[in-house]
Every structure is written in C-alpha cells, then in structure tokens.
Amino acid sequence: MTVVTRFPPSPTGYLHIGGARTALFNWLYARGRGGEMVLRIEDTDTERSTQEAVDVIMQAMEWLGLSWNRGPYFQTRRFDRYREVIDGLLADGHAYHCFCSRERLEDLRESQRAAGEKPRYDHHCRDLGRKPEAGEDAVVRFRNPLEGSVVFDDVVRGRVEISNSEMDDLIIARTDGTPTYNLTVVVDDVDMGITHVIRGDDHTNNTPRQINIFHALGASLPVFAHVPLILGPDGQRLSKRHGAVSVLEYRDMGILPEALLNYLVRLGWSHGDQEIFDLDEMIDLFDITDINRSAASFDLDKLLWVNQHYIRQADVDRLGNLLARCLHRRGIRPSDGPRPGEVVELLRERVQTMVQMADQALYFYAEPGAYQPEAAAKHLVPEALPRLEALAEALGALENWRAEDINRVIKDVAAAQGAKFPQLAIPLRVALSGDTVTPSIDQTVRLVGRERTLSRLARAMEFIRSDGVNGGKNTGKNA
RNA sequence: GUCCCCAUCGUCUAGUUGGCCUAGGACAUCGCCCUUUCACGGCGACGACAGGGGUUCGAAUCCCCUUGGGGACGCCA
Numbered sequence: 001m002t003v004v005t006r007f008p009p010s011p012t013g014y015l016h017i018g019g020a021r022t023a024l025f026n027w028l029y030a031r032g033r034g035g036e037m038v039l040r041i042e043d044t045d046t047e048r049s050t051q052e053a054v055d056v057i058m059q060a061m062e063w064l065g066l067s068w069n070r071g072p073y074f075q076t077r078r079f080d081r082y083r084e085v086i087d088g089l090l091a092d093g094h095a096y097h098c099f100c101s102r103e104r105l106e107d108l109r110e111s112q113r114a115a116g117e118k119p120r121y122d123h124h125c126r127d128l129g130r131k132p133e134a135g136e137d138a139v140v141r142f143r144n145p146l147e148g149s150v151v152f153d154d155v156v157r158g159r160v161e162i163s164n165s166e167m168d169d170l171i172i173a174r175t176d177g178t179p180t181y182n183l184t185v186v187v188d189d190v191d192m193g194i195t196h197v198i199r200g201d202d203h204t205n206n207t208p209r210q211i212n213i214f215h216a217l218g219a220s221l222p223v224f225a226h227v228p229l230i231l232g233p234d235g236q237r238l239s240k241r242h243g244a245v246s247v248l249e250y251r252d253m254g255i256l257p258e259a260l261l262n263y264l265v266r267l268g269w270s271h272g273d274q275e276i277f278d279l280d281e282m283i284d285l286f287d288i289t290d291i292n293r294s295a296a297s298f299d300l301d302k303l304l305w306v307n308q309h310y311i312r313q314a315d316v317d318r319l320g321n322l323l324a325r326c327l328h329r330r331g332i333r334p335s336d337g338p339r340p341g342e343v344v345e346l347l348r349e350r351v352q353t354m355v356q357m358a359d360q361a362l363y364f365y366a367e368p369g370a371y372q373p374e375a376a377a378k379h380l381v382p383e384a385l386p387r388l389e390a391l392a393e394a395l396g397a398l399e400n401w402r403a404e405d406i407n408r409v410i411k412d413v414a415a416a417q418g419a420k421f422p423q424l425a426i427p428l429r430v431a432l433s434g435d436t437v438t439p440s441i442d443q444t445v446r447l448v449g450r451e452r453t454l455s456r457l458a459r460a461m462e463f464i465r466s467d468g469v470n471g472g473k474n475t476g477k478n479a
Numbered sequence: 480g481u482c483c484c485c486a487u488c489g490u491c492u493a494g495u496u497g498g499c500c501u502a503g504g505a506c507a508u509c510g511c512c513c514u515u516u517c518a519c520g521g522c523g524a525c526g527a528c529a530g531g532g533g534u535u536c537g538a539a540u541c542c543c544c545u546u547g548g549g550g551a552c553g554c555c556a
Contacts, residue, residue, distance in 0.1 A: 010556045045555055102554070109553090118481035119552060139554055157484070166482055166552090174554040181556045205483065205551040226484095228549085233490075235548065263491090266505090270492055273504040292492085295549060299490045302506045312519085350518040360517095410515090425515050437517040 003035025004195045007061075007068065008185070010042040011053035014246035015060035017298060018200065018230045018238060021264040025227060026198045027066045028265070028286040036069035038192050044075050044184055060247040064257045065279075073192070075184050082179035085187050085217070086140055086172060094216040095172060097138040098125040120168045140173035142183070142213060150208035155225035156291045162208040170209055186210050190219040198225045198288060201295070225288045228268055228295040238298055250303075254326065254354030256314060259307035267296040276309060304352040311348050311357075319344040319354070326358035327365060337365035338447045346439045346447065360437075364447055367456075368434030375436045376463070384427040385464050387417045391424060392457040401450055407442035431460035 005026035009019055030037040039061075043049035058072070075082075089095035098121075109119040121141070132138035149163040172183035179187075189197060204226045214221050232242035244250060250260055262277055269292065271277070271285045311319065320340035327334050334340055343361045351357040362368070371380065391413045398409055414424045425441040432453065438444045445453050 008556090012556080042556060048555075098554095105554085113480060113552095116480050120481095160483080162483070168552080171554050176554085178554090180554070185556085200550095201484080202550055203556090206556095228485075231549075237549075266491065268491090273493060275491090275505055294485050296492090297490060299506070302491065305506055308519095347518095349520095407515095420515095422515055429516065435516090439517085441515060 001195060003030055003033040004038065004193050005030045005035065005198055006038040006040055006189070006192065006194050007066075008040040008042045008188075008199075009057050010045065010048075011050060011057060012045065012048040013053055014248060015057045016238070016245045017247065017250075017264070018245075020060065020064060020066075020247050020260070021230060021267060022198065022200055022227065023061060023066050024064070024261060024264055025225075025269075025286070025288065025291070026196075028283055029196060029198060029288055030069075031283045032286055035195070037067075038073065038194065039068035039071035040073045040075070040188060040192070041071075042075050042181065042184065044179060044181065046076065046178070049076075056248065060251075063251055064247065064261060070192070073188070075179075075188065078184075078188070079178065081191070082173075082184055082187055083177070086179065086183065089142070089172070089216060090140060092216075093143065095140050095142050096126060096128070096169075097130065097132055098141045098169075098171070099128070099132070099136070099138050100124055118166070120166075121170075123169060126169060137175045139171045139175055141169040142172050142209070142216070144169050144209065144212055150211050152207065152211060152221070152224060154204070154207075155223060155288045156228075157204070157226060157293060160204065160207070162205075164208075164212075167209050167212070172213075182206060182209055183213065186213040186217065186219075189222055190214070190217060194222050196223045196225065196288070198227065201226045201228050225291065227291050228293065230267055231295050231297045233297055233299060235297060242298070243300065252355075254322075254356065254358070255303065255307050256310045256354075259303070259310040262310070263303040263306045267298070268292045276306070308352040311351065311354070314348075316341045316344050319348065319357075322354045323357055323361065326354050327361065330358065330362075332362065332365045334365065338449070342447060346443055350439065363433040368432070370434070371430055371463070372435040375430045375434075379427045379430045379436065380460055380464050382464060384423070385461060387413065387419055387424050388427060388431070388457055388461050388464075390417055391428065392454055392461070395445070395450065395457070396454055398450075401446060403440075403442040403446045406445045410441065410445075427460070428457075431456045 007023040007026050009015065009023075015023075026037050029035070039058075041049075041054055043054075054072075061068075086095065090097075104124075105121070108122060112119045125141070126143065144167045145164045147164060149161050150167075151159065151161045154160050170182055171180055173179055188194075207224055207226070211221060230238050232238045234242070236242075238245055244253065247260070251257070258279065261279070261282070265277060265282050265286065266275065269286065269290055271290070277285070320343075323340045323344055324334040327340075337343075343364055344357070347357045347360055351360060391410065394409045394413050395406070398405055410424055410428070411421060414421050417424070426436055428441055428445070429436050429438045432438065432444060432448050448456070
C-alpha cells in the first residue's frame, strides 16, 4: 500500500511553527516511504478563511521546500460531495436533524458546567425523527453510539480508548447547510485515500468521533499518529507573545529554511545524539514510531545555533544573494560596495542569522555613523595620531591592495612606530567601522577599499585633532 | 469543572526487552586555551531521573498515589 499523508491547514492566518513541524513530519514520512503528501485547505469556516492566508501558507511551505504531490484541494469546492454524504447519513439513520436553538445549547452547557459535568448535547432531538419544515432552521447531528467505547492504536501514544458516553452527537451540518470540520475531514481522508493521519495532539479527542464517522461510512481507518504540541519557552502553549511563531517571520529574521527544518525535526524526534540532519538523512531516518510522547518547548537559542551551523556551510553565492536582499531592505545598494559573496566569506563564521550578517556588513557599503563613544574615547586618542598618519601614508602608497600586503604594511608601521599590532589595528577598526569589532583587520581593510579606508582614516585623525568635538556626527549616514 | 494525555540537566534529548547509568550528548551559562578585536575552534565546569509508596537480588526504566504541566469539551478547525 502506498503511503498517503496530508497536511490540512485552515487558512485563517499564517503557517506557524507547530503547523510547519506537522507538515514536515507528514512530508518526511511520505518521502521516506515513496508515498505522497496531499495539501488540503480546510476553509469550511468561510467567515475566517481568506485567500491571503492561503497564499501565505503556501509561500511558507514553498520556502521550506515542503512540496505536496496532490492539491491544494479546497474543501469549499467539495460542498456537493459533503452534502451527498450528509444526506446518506440522514437516510440511513446515522444522522438526524436537530432543532435546538443556540440559546438552548448555551444554557445547557452552562448548567452542565455549573453542575460539574462535562458539557455535551443532551440528545434532545435525537429521537424526534422528523425533518425540518419549509423555512425551519435545523442543523444535522451525527448519531454517535451510546454504548461501548472507541479504541484505536495511536502510533505515538499507543492504545487510546474513549467511552462513547464521553462523546457528543456532533453537528456535521450547520443551519445554512454547510458541513463542519469533523465530517469534512473524514470524507476527505476517505476520498483522498489517506493512509496516515499525522497531526497535532489537539486532535486526539476528535479522533474517536471521527472513527465513528468512518465506521458509519463503511470506510476503513487510516493509521493515526498524534504528535505533541510545541510549547513556548515558559511551557505554555506557543503563541505570539512568545515572539515569532510564523514561519515567514523566521525567514525574515535571516534563518535558513534547512536550519528551521533541522531544528523542528529535533523537536519531539531524535536519532541518538545526532543534532544535524540534512534533508536526505531526515527522510532516511525519520519514522513516526520514534516520535516522543511529551511536548517540547521552543528554544530560539538552539535554532540560532543550528542556523549558524548551516550558514557556515551554505553555498557562498546563495548567501551572497540573501545578504544583498537584507542590505537592500535597509536601503543600502549592494552595488555600493564589495561583491556580497566576499563579505559572506568574511562574516559567515561570526553570525547566527543573515540579518546579523547584514548588520555587520553595513560599513562595507556605507559610511559608518558616529563612533561608538567608548571605542572612540579609548582608541581614537592623541597617541594613535602619528601611527594612523604613518599608516595612511603607507596604505596610500601600497602597490597591491591585497590582504597579505595590507597586513605587512600594518606590521611595518606598527614596528616603526614602536607600537604593537593591536595598538594600530584597533584604532583602525574604529576608524573603518565605528567600533572595535570587525573581521581580521587586513581582510577588512581590503574589502572596505583603498579610497574609503583613506578617507575614513582622515576623518578619524580629524576627530582626534579636534579632540573628539565633532566626533563623527558630521558624517551621519550617506549610503 | 469533566474527560484524555504527559513527566530525565534552564531547554532539546540519549537511555534497545529493568542490571554495562558513578545517567550520555547538544543548546544556553561560566571558566581556561587559541588569538589582531569579536567570533569560530579546543578543553573544562555547572547542571536532571518531580515527590511518595510498592514489585524485584536489582528501577530513570514496571505498577499505584500525589503533585505539576498540556490538551479537549463550539452551528472553529
């Protein structure tokens, strides 16, 4: 039997981290077994579903590389099919019309809760045995068995047994005739030949009712695997107040898709002590039977670490393009400086995200703003003046603008001035970048370029001569 | 409230059918080394079987209770 999994987002918002992991698990499982994954848009809640959300979700999946083999199917385009099933259920007695008003239902729930009971429908219309008259409002309810219990083997949680007395006669068609979730899922899973339902833990309680519907339809059951939810760092359900929860936000943060995937796959799943998995390894090693039973907390620090790992080994040109895009986003033209790929080579070992890389690359493309106060106070001092003067002269006369030659010049000037290398390198860093932190100074000087290096050196010397009075504020930004 | 589920370092986790666990790895944190600043890298430190009962020669691993946490109880999905 070919494995068929599915990812069924409801388009009421962005694709969040938890959904992405569910999609990943479905994708990995299908890929690993030569099966396929269906993308199904569960938009039966027409009030809250939007086309924009559909677009954003698909965009996120494409960014992550989680491709689907079939779909996207839209449930709103299958209403005729659901109607047909509902009519069938009505005809064979598996469903019935209910005329209870929302008010009655609310009162019922309220009183049950007050009495310490689990709120559920009281079967008021279950045995009425009549159809709505013209113009009369009615919903359709599934006639859930009263006795016994539903038992199923969940791949991750093991045997699950829930008593039918715990289950409601759930509404499968609203007053306006549109079908609801628990019905559409089952119909679709049957029609689309889904063999494995891998979904969030929050659906575990729905499963027995859905199983009853599967039975009513005479359909065979798929394999169920309910994966624990992802919690926030505080152990509470992951939500916006924990920071970014949307996949696309991570993209905009400068996270690489393969890093997010790698981080996500390790949440609730592991393979010994291995931390890094490329796509092929994941596909090869992943199995739903190895999914953990307990919920995991999202940890940004670890994601950042994984991202750093991938930044260090990613293709330079690819990162160069990403860097260029980040720079562009903050109004800087990459053409105003070195080829992004060169900057990538210099910075890739020192950043955790592409956005951080852009932050650290700014001075290659635009004049640095005011000097960082402490750095200027400590390093752009009178003692540094003669050294910088000598350095500027030597650099101006340097024949080959290459890192090794630049390095030699700095060493020579330092020696001639009776200074140690850092005593020259640090002020130079401040002059070039505005702060004391840069990659190796020779490479930095090389990439900043001769013209800019000399003009920034001149500005630094002016700063020292004027005793820091107009400390770099006359330059501001000019990209 | 009712029903269901979960429980190893702060976090992600390893821990094959109970013995090799003095509980391993990774992130984070803190030190030291490397060093041209910051990183990277190397080395090291800190740090957990929620608590209590059993079962057993022996339990992180099995059972029960307690506690803590999560989920579900919609004409949402």
